Amino acid sequence: MRQRKRKSRPAQPPLRAVWRTNIDDHPIGLAWSPNGKNLAVAGVSGPITLFNGADGAVRHRLPGHALDTMAISWRKDSRLLASVGQDGKVRLWDVATGMQISEMAGGASWVERVAFSPLGDWLVSAAGRKLRLWNSSGELIREYPDANSTITDIKWRHDGRQFAVSAYNGVVLYDPEEAEPLRRFEWQGSTLTLEWSPNGKYIATGDQDSTVHFWITDTGNDLQMWGYETKVLELAWSFNSRYLATGGGTQVVIWDCSGKGPEKTRPIMVEGHQHLIKHLNFQRQGMLLASGGNDGLLAIWKVGTKKAALLADVVFKAPIACLAWSPDDRCIAVSDESGTLSIAAVRRL
Template sequence: MSGLNEKAPFELIEPQWRVVGDDYITALAWSPDGSTLAAASVGGPILLLAGETGGVVHELPGHGLGTLALDWSCDGRWLASGGQDGKARVWDAGTGAEAMVLDGGSGWVEHVAWSPRGDLLASAAGKFVKLWKNDGELCRVYGDHASTVTGLAWLRDGRRLATACYGGVKLWRIDAVQAKKHFQWKGSFLSLSLSPNDEHLAAGCQDDSLLVWNVKTAKNVGMSGYPGKISLLNWDASSRYLASGADREAVLWNFSGPGPANREPFVLSRHIDRIADLRFHPKRDVLATVGQDGMLILWNIPEGIMKDLCILKNPLTRLAWSPQGNMLGVGSAEGEVCLLSVR
């Protein structure tokens, strides 16, 4: 694996506001118009924060045993959440009222995802994935999973859904109860990410390796040699780069042209403790990483480091780019949420 050349940092980041909570931030999600940042905590409550000021628009009770996941509908009207109470909940973002309580079917609801069309919500709890209409009606249950579902990803048409669990990745059609495709693999997965162009499905493995399937041909390529389990995956907007995180390193694979086969990846090494989250800028070749070392690092891809900041003394847990890419929300293990503007 090769490294990136370091560039001299230059000023692009300005702190805007900080909101101090009281518990570990488990999820951050921007509304589609970039006006509101939702922040969930392990204790359960969800804050809806005004992007410009950090003011609390609504404080939602969330999930009493802890909130694990957030996702906005494409029109920004609804915010879905999943939690350790075995429920998926849908909130009216305008009023802050709880609009729906949906039974996940088993244990924790670890994943919620609105379809690109906004007409369906997928929830994953244990071995069950359920599809709900936006009025709360249950329209499909996918129970044919060998173990706990560890990832959900909608394809762009909003009519196909990928799920990951032990034994591989399955591709489902919303009008059928049987999987359309099964990308088999003898192993367990921790993460799932679909490239924006719908061409590749990436899954991070328990055995410190990464698998990527071509959606059309079902051919796969495997990458190994990671320093730990791969729980973090994210594609850039062009589907050229896949970033993967394990321990203190982010590893970047290039899928342009012939793809990553026989091509050395970039290894991004600067954190001194485990990377907690990584996200590409929505419009530029810039990757943001945050870690338990309290560091936020912006990497200019593929040249090297743009800027690194120690923004908090306590470990960082989550980050989220605004849809326009001009704001970056960061959450911490102590419940703090910071907003940085990126000019």
């Protein structure tokens, strides 16, 4: 008996376009709602657009901030979106109605940072040296003493029990239940951005002097990595806390933090971009890393032991402005500086 030859199915491309649009603005913030149903895109001129994540239909156009919107953050239940801007305000938006439900004073003329806690019970904002803590409804809980210099970043630990604040001279840790800082990681330099490892062991920082710091949270000891082309503004941890991907040049530099940590190890060097890398983002529960650069290139890499393999790349007509994986890791949203917004499905590997 002869067996019939089966026709082989054509291989599916790693990326498949889902929908595409243009916001006619320079995007400064791109964030999926935690339930994955909505995608918020903030433009530099102020307005914030809420899209249906599945098909790109516009749900609401929020006025945002009269001057420029600076940052956005979702509450865990996906019902509220927080935004801050150059009008000195923190605003809360009801996603169902598209209406503003609260307006709070940030403490200075510009409010640069805002972040809901992972559990959705706290909201923290930064305006210049001013650091304020709110409850999830927008009531002021606490104003902390002024920071030593302009606050450059705020990030919550993944369990929501602490948040870290960066500025010149290092990083300060806070417990939202306490009025005084928990700990200071001091360093005579300018810290620009920070990221907690998901297991809470490390706080990684990107610095003005073209270095990366690893702060060991239990001891306060630090490791400093040199050799970057420029100041480091791009950091991304893998979900298992093993890898930290860093920018600061045209190559993605990936540190392996397993075992005894990255000290005295050689990082994975990933080539592919022709110009400076602008954004890095690991999947929430996978090992795919997205990188976006000034060359307009979006690249998807599969990170493994001692190597990172290129799975897909797409070139946009302008530098990459923002990128974000969907909560289920099945799609990636990417915007460029011309306002193009593209959502692509990523083939499961």
